[in-house]
Amino acid sequence: MTRGLADELAAQGVQRGTPLALALVPRRGLALAWAGGVRQVEAADPVEVVRALSDLEPRWTWWAAGTDARPLVAAGLRLRACWDLGAVGRLLHGLRRDDAAAVWAAGHGLPEPAQTRGGLDLLDLAGEDGGPLRTDGQLSREWLGGRWSDDLVSAQVWAGLMLDLQSRQADALDALPDPRSVPRQPRLAVLTALAESAAALLAVELEQDGLPLDRDVLDAMLGAVVGERPTHPAHELALRAARDDEVLRLFPGERVDLRNPLLVREMLLRIGLDVPDTRSWRLEPHAASSPAVAALLAWRKAERIATTYGYAWLDRNVADDGRLRGAWNAADGGAGRMTAQAGLHNLPTELRPAVRAEPGRVLVRGDLGQVEPRVLAAVSGDAGLARAAREDDMYAPVAAQLGCDRPTAKVAVLAAMYGQTSGVAGEALKDMDRSFPTAMAYLRDAEDAGLRGVDLRTYGGRLLPGVGEEATHGHGRYFRNAVIQGAAAELFKAWAVTVRSELAAIDGQIVLCLHDELLLQVPAEHADRAGALLASTLEATAGWWAAGSPVRFVVEVGTGESWAQAH
DNA sequence: TTCCCAACGTA
DNA sequence: CGTACGTTGGGAAT
Secondary structure (H helix, E strand, O other): OHHHHHHHHHHOOOOOOOEEEEEEEOOOEEEEEEOOEEEEEEOOOHHHHHHHHHHHOOEEEEOOHHHHOHHHHHOOOOOOOEEEHHHHHHHHHOOOOOOHHHHHHHHOOOOOOOOOOOOOOHHHHOOOOOOOEOOOOOEOHHHHOOHHHOOHHHHHHHHHHHHHHHHHHHHHHHHOOOOOOOOOOOOHHHHHHHHHHHHHHHHHHHHHHOEEOOHHHHHHHHHHHHOOOOOOHHHHHHHHHHHHHHHHOOOOOOOOOOOOHHHHHHHHHOOOOOOOOOOHHHHHHHHOOOHHHHHHHHHHHHHHHHHHOOHHHHHHHEOOOOEEOOOEEEEEOOOOEEEEOOOOOOOOHHHHHHOEOOOOEEEEEEEEEOHHHHHHHHHHOOHHHHHHOOOOOOHHHHHHHHOOOHHHHHHHHHHHHHOOOOOOOHHHHHHHHHHOHHHHHHHHHHHHHHHHOOOEEOOOOOEEOOOOOOOOHHHHHHHHHHHHHHHHHHHHHHHHHHHHHHHHHHOOEEEEEOOOEEEEEEEHHHHHHHHHHHHHHHHHHHHHHOOOOOOOOEEEEEEEOEOOOOO
């Protein structure tokens, strides 16, 4: 029967890449909308209908993967292409939220609707006539609250609205100027939208699949750093007090709370150390001469592990299957980087040996080299910097150009991108202006936009909303950095989703995305293929992303049983 | 209860 | 000595 449905849709023009809006009603069925029509399908398990249609490889169109694709991913479906209205809304309109109400409003030039807080009140419904659209053009609160799934006819209407918005978004992206000089290719903003959509789906997969962790290895590490596992709350307090005592006995006077920076500062005064704050880097120089300070710093390190990555964290986030799971956001913050919770993005390096491949599999790591300066060269179109970016190590030619040593060249380039205003890079920055005027002007223009409070777009089309007249100093630096960090995030995600796609052939998965690093888990016999794939997909992605530019992007690949070994 | 800060982990 | 993020604990404001 579902075979028949696939044939029917194919006959009606649904083929690979055709936008196909999906409104899925659990246990009831689903509704589909495409450019040529709409269709409802009754089914006790609608996910299986999607599975049967997946061979068509349409561009599944939904409000947001985080809600709509969740049941599909949970059922093991790994769909190829999608259009995520929320992800594209974030890109196109600079939205900080991706709920249907906000994305619909932005797509139609309507004011941002109030955030829905779960329940509806009668006031919200005033003026609604029972249809999906209010008289002011906004989506109905009642429909947003679930009215669309009351019956399959309504779901069909809902899918139709999704398809309408998809086409509006596609037109808007198509109208954006393409920063590249390439004829007869889809707009970069459209390609970025496809990548951002797939990244949103990848985020759901990362969330459900998790990161493989070896509990025994982690337990042993925790034992060494913070001691035995507490058996009850009082025991935990006692162990904590014992750790504190190791530091406190080295300081004269009253017992103080080591977790209170003010009290720690006073405690340090008692041994004659007067510091403006108690940050580690400030105390570090005194560790050699003072055993007490050294003990305090060692305590801090252990305390960080104990509180943030200790037994409680393990119990909370690592399931019985040994996977560490946290919530993922595919495009967070102003620059649209991926973010993750549960410590996935700030796991201390010393715990990385605990991230281990499962039996028969290995971890393959791919790390983009010097990605931000290469991105600067590509997006600014600076010919000199692009020439340098043809090399494996682009700081060497930059140093030659500036007439300084490599470390200075590196600091100068980073200082330019991050808006450093003082320090040793001052002189080198002047040389940067002389040597790479186009790149420096690109950064200065971004900073100016931030200071003037006007809108700006990243290379891939992400809107960085201006803050208006009351622009702060901070916004200049923020914009200067966001055009680089944001573009790098776009390139990274475009690469990541291509890797995701190719990995299907060797039964491999992406298990972690870390800003410029991908961690894969693949069958051991395919380790080499996976490594080669990381390089070939990067070349393919950079081929369209930086089309017409000599800039080369490079990836460093490592393989091992653990994340640490993969370095 | 909510919010901000200090501190520190990652890129 | 610059940006972005998440997490924890403490303390002030509510």
